[in-house]
Amino acid sequence: MQKPISLGRRILRKSRLAGTVAAFLASTSYLALADQGTTRITVLATGGTIAGAQAEEGGYGYKSGSFDIKDLISAVPNLDKLAVITGEQVVNIGSQDMNNEVWLTLARRLAEVVASPDTDAVLITHGTDTMEETSYFLSLVTKTDKPIIMVGSMRPATAISADGPSNLFNGVSAAINPGAVGRGVLVVLNDQIHYARNVSKLNTTDVQTFQSGNRGPAGLTNTGAITWFAMPERKQGMSSEFSIDGLTELPRVDIIYGHAGMNADLIEAAIKLGAKGLVIAGVGDGNMTTPALDALSAAAKAGIVVVRSTRLPSGIVYRNNEVDDDALGFVASGELNPAKSRVLLMLALTKTSDPATIQTMFTEY
Numbered sequence: 001m002q003k004p005i006s007l008g009r010r011i012l013r014k015s016r017l018a019g020t021v022a023a024f025l026a027s028t029s030y031l032a033l034a035d036q037g038t039t040r041i042t043v044l045a046t047g048g049t050i051a052g053a054q055a056e057e058g059g060y061g062y063k064s065g066s067f068d069i070k071d072l073i074s075a076v077p078n079l080d081k082l083a084v085i086t087g088e089q090v091v092n093i094g095s096q097d098m099n100n101e102v103w104l105t106l107a108r109r110l111a112e113v114v115a116s117p118d119t120d121a122v123l124i125t126h127g128t129d130t131m132e133e134t135s136y137f138l139s140l141v142t143k144t145d146k147p148i149i150m151v152g153s154m155r156p157a158t159a160i161s162a163d164g165p166s167n168l169f170n171g172v173s174a175a176i177n178p179g180a181v182g183r184g185v186l187v188v189l190n191d192q193i194h195y196a197r198n199v200s201k202l203n204t205t206d207v208q209t210f211q212s213g214n215r216g217p218a219g220l221t222n223t224g225a226i227t228w229f230a231m232p233e234r235k236q237g238m239s240s241e242f243s244i245d246g247l248t249e250l251p252r253v254d255i256i257y258g259h260a261g262m263n264a265d266l267i268e269a270a271i272k273l274g275a276k277g278l279v280i281a282g283v284g285d286g287n288m289t290t291p292a293l294d295a296l297s298a299a300a301k302a303g304i305v306v307v308r309s310t311r312l313p314s315g316i317v318y319r320n321n322e323v324d325d326d327a328l329g330f331v332a333s334g335e336l337n338p339a340k341s342r343v344l345l346m347l348a349l350t351k352t353s354d355p356a357t358i359q360t361m362f363t364e365y
């Protein structure tokens, strides 16, 4: 097994860059804004590429979730100067294996941690594949104003130019920054900070994969310096009505991808398998073929909640534009992509199955 960022550390030592970084950190004023070194951060680790190892350092391919969180933290220069960091491993998986059960486990542990007077902020390490969903779910069910920062990486810990260490450093810098308070769950990657609600993964391998298509980022990071943009305007965190208290599972919601020639087969299969809600990753403005519309119209009449989202990476799915949502009893997803629509619909279905009430939720969250 390789050591995380051992290559990077050797380069740092050789170039004496570590000393330069330490001098820079000591000389800049931004860290004085935060309680540098005294903020208590609890890390909840879930695995992902940030904890991934290649068979050979710098080689092609890797296995997610190979390193323990303590190895990752101790490998980042100067992280211990920013905060008092303790870590625990909740799961150690590639985030493609994230599911409702792990979300409930993670959300429960997060709720305990943020309620503790011993924790000022939380850092969650997570794979990037499903971070947009996990972050949105946690932002809707976690009642706190304390900073919750999610961090991942696109390159494994043993890669040449691994991005995990700088993302961890910037994530901790955001977590100790007073400007993070009340912003809900934030995603920090590649010098950008994103709101959980707005962020999507848009590139398979690029380190600049996360974007907040319609709205832009929540802020920027630069070697620990933070610039914040506008506060979130939609409900989340303390103002959210959703809770996991008493929940042992979430209602089944399936996503069905729209395409030319789409038929009703997968819609009917999802209904037969017990879906309580369906999200359509529609073409264009949440559109679909006539056979699909007919099948969904029947589903809505039978009490299944149908949300029209879009397979496009940005834009808004408007209500009653080309599709008559009022007549068909559908919900328009607005800005939420299919993955986030599924999260909100699952939580909405824990409260109601009335499409009009759920439509209001989609305009408020």
Ligand code: GLU
Residues within 6 Å of the ligand: 047, 048, 049, 050, 064, 093, 094, 095, 096, 126, 127, 128, 129, 130, 152, 153, 154, 155
């Ligand atoms: N499959 C990995 C995951 O999501 C790859 C993405 C990453 O972590 O960057 O865990």
